Amino acid sequence: MQEPPDSIQQISLTAPPWTDDNESIATQETHPGYALQMHQAESFINELLARADARPASGSLLQYLCLIQRQYSCIPETTVHVLAERLSIPASQVFSVIDFYTFLHRTPRGDFDILFSNNITDRMLGSQALFGRLCQILHVEPGVPRADGRVTVDWTSCTGLCDQGPGMLVNGIAVSSLDEKRINEIAEQVENKTPLKQWPADWFEIKDNIQRRDILLSDQIVNGSAIEALINKGAENLLQAIEQSGLRGRGGAGFPTAKKWRFCRDTKADDYYVVCNADEGEPGTFKDRVLLNSYADNLFEGMTVCAGIIGAKKGYLYLRGEYLYLREALEETLQQRRQSGLLGNNILGQEGFDFDIDIHLGAGAYICGEESALLESLEGKRGIPRKRPPYPVNQGLFGKPTVINNVETFINAAKIAVFGADWLRAAGTEQSAGTKLLSISGDCERPGIYEYPFGTSVSQILADCGAADTQAVQVAGAAGTTLTADAFERSICFEDLATGGSFMVFNQQRELLAMVKNFSDFFRHESCGFCTPCRVGGALINDLVNKVMVGHATQLDLEEMKNIGSLMQQASHCGLGATAPNAVLQTLEKFPDIYTARLANRSFEPAFDIDAALAPSRKITRRDDPGAHIAYEPEQSSKP
Amino acid sequence: MKPPVLTIESGKKPRLATAALCGCFGCHMSLLDIDERILKLVDMVEFDRTPLTDIKTVGECEIGLIEGGVANTENVEVLRDFRRHCKILVAVGACAVNGGVPAMRNQFDVQDCLEEVYLNGIGVVDPQIPDDPEIPLLLDKVHPIHEVVHIDYFLPGCPPSADTLWTFLNELIEGKEISFPYSLIHYD
Amino acid sequence: MSATVTFLLDGKAIPFQDGDTVMDAALRAGEYIPHLCHNPEFTPHGSCRVCIVEVNGRHYSACTLPAAENMNVDNSSEAIMAKRRSLLQMLFVEGNHICPACEKSGACQLQAVAYYTRMLSPHFPHFFPRRSIDATHPDIIFYHNRCILCGLCERASRDVDGKNVFTISGRGMNSRVIFNSDSGKLGDSELSISDRAASICPVGAILPKSKGYQVPIGQRLYDTRPISLVGDSNIRRNDKT
Numbered sequence A: 001m002q003e004p005p006d007s008i009q010q011i012s013l014t015a016p017p018w019t020d021d022n023e024s025i026a027t028q029e030t031h032p033g034y035a036l037q038m039h040q041a042e043s044f045i046n047e048l049l050a051r052a053d054a055r056p057a058s059g060s061l062l063q064y065l066c067l068i069q070r071q072y073s074c075i076p077e078t079t080v081h082v083l084a085e086r087l088s089i090p091a092s093q094v095f096s097v098i099d100f101y102t103f104l105h106r107t108p109r110g111d112f113d114i115l116f117s118n119n120i121t122d123r124m125l126g127s128q129a130l131f132g133r134l135c136q137i138l139h140v141e142p143g144v145p146r147a148d149g150r151v152t153v154d155w156t157s158c159t160g161l162c163d164q165g166p167g168m169l170v171n172g173i174a175v176s177s178l179d180e181k182r183i184n185e186i187a188e189q190v191e192n193k194t195p196l197k198q199w200p201a202d203w204f205e206i207k208d209n210i211q212r213r214d215i216l217l218s219d220q221i222v223n224g225s226a227i228e229a230l231i232n233k234g235a236e237n238l239l240q241a242i243e244q245s246g247l248r249g250r251g252g253a254g255f256p257t258a259k260k261w262r263f264c265r266d267t268k269a270d271d272y273y274v275v276c277n278a279d280e281g282e283p284g285t286f287k288d289r290v291l292l293n294s295y296a297d298n299l300f301e302g303m304t305v306c307a308g309i310i311g312a313k314k315g316y317l318y319l320r321g322e323y324l325y326l327r328e329a330l331e332e333t334l335q336q337r338r339q340s341g342l343l344g345n346n347i348l349g350q351e352g353f354d355f356d357i358d359i360h361l362g363a364g365a366y367i368c369g370e371e372s373a374l375l376e377s378l379e380g381k382r383g384i385p386r387k388r389p390p391y392p393v394n395q396g397l398f399g400k401p402t403v404i405n406n407v408e409t410f411i412n413a414a415k416i417a418v419f420g421a422d423w424l425r426a427a428g429t430e431q432s433a434g435t436k437l438l439s440i441s442g443d444c445e446r447p448g449i450y451e452y453p454f455g456t457s458v459s460q461i462l463a464d465c466g467a468a469d470t471q472a473v474q475v476a477g478a479a480g481t482t483l484t485a486d487a488f489e490r491s492i493c494f495e496d497l498a499t500g501g502s503f504m505v506f507n508q509q510r511e512l513l514a515m516v517k518n519f520s521d522f523f524r525h526e527s528c529g530f531c532t533p534c535r536v537g538g539a540l541i542n543d544l545v546n547k548v549m550v551g552h553a554t555q556l557d558l559e560e561m562k563n564i565g566s567l568m569q570q571a572s573h574c575g576l577g578a579t580a581p582n583a584v585l586q587t588l589e590k591f592p593d594i595y596t597a598r599l600a601n602r603s604f605e606p607a608f609d610i611d612a613a614l615a616p617s618r619k620i621t622r623r624d625d626p627g628a629h630i631a632y633e634p635e636q637s638s639k640p
Numbered sequence B: 001m002k003p004p005v006l007t008i009e010s011g012k013k014p015r016l017a018t019a020a021l022c023g024c025f026g027c028h029m030s031l032l033d034i035d036e037r038i039l040k041l042v043d044m045v046e047f048d049r050t051p052l053t054d055i056k057t058v059g060e061c062e063i064g065l066i067e068g069g070v071a072n073t074e075n076v077e078v079l080r081d082f083r084r085h086c087k088i089l090v091a092v093g094a095c096a097v098n099g100g101v102p103a104m105r106n107q108f109d110v111q112d113c114l115e116e117v118y119l120n121g122i123g124v125v126d127p128q129i130p131d132d133p134e135i136p137l138l139l140d141k142v143h144p145i146h147e148v149v150h151i152d153y154f155l156p157g158c159p160p161s162a163d164t165l166w167t168f169l170n171e172l173i174e175g176k177e178i179s180f181p182y183s184l185i186h187y188d
Numbered sequence C: 001m002s003a004t005v006t007f008l009l010d011g012k013a014i015p016f017q018d019g020d021t022v023m024d025a026a027l028r029a030g031e032y033i034p035h036l037c038h039n040p041e042f043t044p045h046g047s048c049r050v051c052i053v054e055v056n057g058r059h060y061s062a063c064t065l066p067a068a069e070n071m072n073v074d075n076s077s078e079a080i081m082a083k084r085r086s087l088l089q090m091l092f093v094e095g096n097h098i099c100p101a102c103e104k105s106g107a108c109q110l111q112a113v114a115y116y117t118r119m120l121s122p123h124f125p126h127f128f129p130r131r132s133i134d135a136t137h138p139d140i141i142f143y144h145n146r147c148i149l150c151g152l153c154e155r156a157s158r159d160v161d162g163k164n165v166f167t168i169s170g171r172g173m174n175s176r177v178i179f180n181s182d183s184g185k186l187g188d189s190e191l192s193i194s195d196r197a198a199s200i201c202p203v204g205a206i207l208p209k210s211k212g213y214q215v216p217i218g219q220r221l222y223d224t225r226p227i228s229l230v231g232d233s234n235i236r237r238n239d240k241t
Helices: A038-054 A061-072 A077-087 A091-100 A120-124 A127-138 A180-191 A225-233 A235-245 A257-266 A287-294 A296-310 A321-339 A371-378 A407-419 A421-425 A458-465 A512-526 A532-549 A555-571 A575-579 A582-590 A592-596 A615-621 B026-032 B037-044 B073-085 B094-098 B101-107 B110-120 B162-173 C022-028 C078-094 C109-116 C152-159
Strands: A112-117 A151-156 A168-170 A173-175 A210-212 A273-278 A314-319 A356-361 A402-406 A435-442 A448-453 A470-475 A481-484 A502-507 B015-020 B061-067 B070-072 B086-092 B138-143 B153-155 C005-009 C012-016 C052-055 C058-061 C072-074 C140-143 C166-169 C176-179 C206-208
Touching (some): A038 A061, A038 A077, A061 A077, A061 A091, A061 A356, A077 A091, A091 C166, A091 C176, A112 A127, A112 A180, A120 A127, A120 A435, A120 A512, A173 A321, A210 A458, A225 A235, A225 A296, A225 A407, A235 A407, A257 A402, A257 A407, A273 A296, A273 A371, A273 A407, A287 A296, A287 A407, A287 A435, A296 A314, A296 A321, A296 A356, A296 A407, A314 A321, A314 A371, A321 A356, A371 A402, A402 A407, A435 A458, A448 A458, A458 A470, A458 A502, A470 A512, A481 A582, A502 A512, A512 A532, A512 A592, A532 A555, A555 A582, A555 C058, A582 A592, A615 B110, A615 B138, B015 B026, B026 B061, B026 B162, B037 B162, B061 B073, B061 B094, B070 B073, B073 B086, B086 B162, B094 B153, B101 B138, B153 B162, C005 C022, C012 C022, C052 C078, C152 C166
Parallel strands (some): A112 A151, A210 A448, A273 A402, A314 A356, B015 B061, B086 B153, C005 C072
Antiparallel strands (some): A112 A168, A168 A173, A435 A448, A470 A481, B070 B138, C005 C012, C052 C058, C140 C206, C166 C176
8 A cells, every 4th residue: 555645746736636647545543634744734835835835726725725624635724723723713714715625525435535526417318327327336324434445435515627527526626427337447446546647638638518619619710819909999999999899798797898997997096907717616517617618727817917907917717626637728729828828927028018817726615606705715715695886897806906707708808909899790680799609418419518699599409409308498597598389489688587507407207397407406515605585595495405306395384485486595794695596487487297296185284294204213212003193184174 | 275264163262282392381371371361271272181170182173383493204294284274374483483492403313312301411311302102203303384285374472471462362353364463473 | 165066865955075884874864774784984895785665667786776866765765665664674583583582682683673674474474494503702602593694794894803803605595604713613713702703693693602692682782663763783882881
């Protein structure tokens, strides 16, 4: 057995752990996370801090914690205290961050930490059976490290592999296209302690899967040409071009991009920031995965153009933790751009045009896709959405004016800089210029990335991706819109169906309630917990969905779901809580049968399973007489 | 959903039943605290099953008052029996409303509770956990009664004051919408 | 001097200054908007949502909503009160609020706001979470059962006491207050009984030791008069020593 790493030389700040030569394979007893000596923690953190001096993004608390987690498969308490002291922050703040992000743990995970993607599309591809099988052959309880510390098998929120699912993460690295054969082989690798880097390379291959290209994916620009356009035309002219193009944010909300940039530019400050939101967490969305893989230069070009316009010296790419495997290539692209004079000081020879980009990794929190929660996360805090005003364009990252845009938005901006406003205007509709990338998954023959001009109808899209006998389409993810067949003539655009790009197809054979339950579970798990309606309401509505699933709900419970959902929409602090009940409320309205078919034939049902609540007492007293049970009661009087 | 209004055939007195589940009987004591008004109450209602009459089975009633939470099999059975027989069922007092003090045992496993009381407690003689089928079995948690049957009205308080109970019964029997002044709403 | 600008709160004109929230202006004018996580001493939080109001068909938390001229704010319709009741009921079932056994009863803002909205039951099923008590501090006790995650202790300790004793940790329903000390115990923290954070809790989560049940029932803060007239239990009172 290999020795656990005791030297910081063995870890690399940018490279994923599976490229390390001395991969840690340790048992629970010898696990470095246990009984970590103070001096070890100190030297490890000293090294991290020394490296961070040169890399500001990695100076964020969250980045340190990600590295410690990867090194020790948990955040040993010793490291928390050392880190808190070095960063001059309370240890409780460090703990609060660990407890917030699902990829960070206080106690060790297995040496192989295997997380199955829990999106409904993964489930439709059979992930539950594969999960059960892997647990069975590895003899592990879900979520509990095996006694020898070798492996943990658990679920995680959508990993963005819906077009080639079921997907999983092994020590943070994505594995796609799971089937029984691959599960058996993975189990074998785990039992053999095969270091991850020696696993078959094709398991880690993630295909772009671009099925339809339009202007954004087809019209290529030369690296640096957008920055040159900025230098030649000047910031104001270029901003006007973006304004004229009608570009709107591609994250789903559709705020006019030029307006955002101008607000930021017009705010007086000594520092400005550009932030790219690549925390693509909306279930069923994976288009940023493809853009980051194949269009990273365009993205960085767009961010640099934005920096030139607003006067930012510093940019951040907030990369969702699930896309860790993309990081190395992204760092290389950044390095090449520095070498080509497209990043760094005096970009393209322009005196004083200084801008650089750092990559900041997320750690498993959907809420960090909300722009102000993302800023909090970048600042090393829990991802709690800020109150507005102030808006990020006025007081964003570290209190400075900040532009935050989606990956796709920046790429559009770069191309508008080169091709002009009309290039975008030529496609799309009056209020929605250009195209939209859709991430299509679920019941269709050709899942993948589809680029469409805004205004394309759902029925057209369904025909193109080979969807037949479609019962429902979920547009814009778990927080989005559930469409019935009579709404398939509606179109993708800000005037009608605004979306960040998630497009999940459900055929007539699907039990739609499974989708509702999956989304409701998701929101309960992902609520940041800040405000009452989302934190508690989300849990209450989730319990009621489960009550429906097991056939114990009544009409009263459906009314209750509507009331709670409506309160969540009206009273929540941010968009997560306000949209979390959407799937429940919309299916209650559009697909009432999926609920009524499962209702108990009674007017009232208890809130809990009474007979099951007697089980512990039965066990203790070893009673099983009729009096030790509560029968399911026949219909009570006419109440209510 | 609006709570139901009591309708009574003219010339008939509404029948009233009461029961205590997992509680301390304090709510019943509070009912007795209406003092001389109890004579008026006797004029207003016909008592059915209640500890005050010692009638053991509940008949068809207009009003059922339940004190206490649901902690064991007997509580469930009595509560269901009341629900079947009472047109209007009322949760009376903190324990019925939210589990109250008995629900503080929900912080512990039922096994730990039983072991502490019957095996490891101070002064325990002949330690054994009772297992006689005559003894109602404990639920793993104490629940408020609205989690087990549908409840029409809630009277919070530990106990609800005599005035609260009196106001409620009067307004209910008069067919009014129940409304309490500030001073009659309290949770302790 | 510019002319006084006002907005309407339940039809009544409320003057406000630049930078005021609806809550700021209303409180200054002596108008009550129910609230729990808000305290005028601290920057608004906007987490409990109990101060929900309706303006032009949209809902906001009054404590974070900037006042604007001619805004028409609904603060007391039955529809708004019903929403507040539901939010309070959510808080009641989320924790373990056994009022008869709580030293804060009678002077508790959660209770008082619930009385004000005429909440008669918690309505929802209870979660009955298992939460601990930290009694390690010589003068102060912390009941996690009663915490409503208002964040006031966090703000008070950080912004007034300069100590950062309290931090809200975790996520979703697993959110909880943790303490900044080597052991994680309150007793090992820098908290002192004279700290603002020690007296800021609107509920019975943070309490001084050896002082329970001192005020007889009937004479407690909210026994006879509603919070709308009495005011918050956690504001600084000059007559208090």
